[in-house]
Amino acid sequence: MASGNGETVNLDSLSVQQLGQVKKQLDEELEHLTSSFTQLHAAQSKFRECLRCVQGGKSPALQQDKSILVPLTNSLYVRGTLASAEHVVVDIGTGFYVEKEIKSATQFYENKVGEVGGSIKELEAIVQSKTNNVRVIEEVLRHKMAGPAQPTPSS
Numbered sequence: 420m421a422s423g424n425g426e427t428v429n430l431d432s433l434s435v436q437q438l439g440q441v442k443k444q445l446d447e448e449l450e451h452l453t454s455s456f457t458q459l460h461a462a463q464s465k466f467r468e469c470l471r472c473v474q475g476g477k478s479p480a481l482q483q484d485k486s487i488l489v490p491l492t493n494s495l496y497v498r499g500t501l502a503s504a505e506h507v508v509v510d511i512g513t514g515f516y517v518e519k520e521i522k523s524a525t526q527f528y529e530n531k532v533g534e535v536g537g538s539i540k541e542l543e544a545i546v547q548s549k550t551n552n553v554r555v556i557e558e559v560l561r562h563k564m565a566g567p568a569q570p571t572p573s574s
Contacts, residue, residue: 430559438563442556445549452546459542463535470528473507473521 430438485501507524508516519527 428557431489433559435560435563438560442553442560445553445556449553452542452549453468456542456546458537459535459539463532463539466531466535468527468530469509470525473524473528537539 433441485504487499487501488496489499490496506518506520509519509524509527511517511527
């Protein structure tokens with residue numbers, strides 16, 4: 420099995436206690452990676468929702484009356500009117516907002532969805548690799564806990 424710094428470790432040479440420690444470390448890493456995976460999916464959903472909202476702003480009905488509901492919180496909205504149906508304010512991260520044209524905002528959110536999707540795929544591969552490592556360690560632990568194999572009687 421490859422360790423974090425690229426070295427290969429022979430699991431058979433480790434004691435049961437050492438294997439337990441390695442398994443515990445891998446379990447903690449998996450827990451952290453799974454949490455990151457969930458957060459990335461939430462971010463991707465947020466960007467998709469932003470994209471849907473930006474694309475919904477191009478509808479002719481909205482451009483005629485320019486009346487919208489503005490979210491103040493997740494559950495509180497107030498009635499408002501659009502100053503411009505061709506521009507939106509985009510949250511580009513860490514509390515910074517930029518005014519963009521609809522086409523530019525759409526491209527921005529499409530890029531974000533793609534970037535996060537790529538990160539999700541990379542993280543999936545890492546999680547799969549770590550999960551396989553845990554399975555191998557569990558198998559070696561079971562083998563070591565069962566004790567040495569009994570010699571077969573010779574004829």
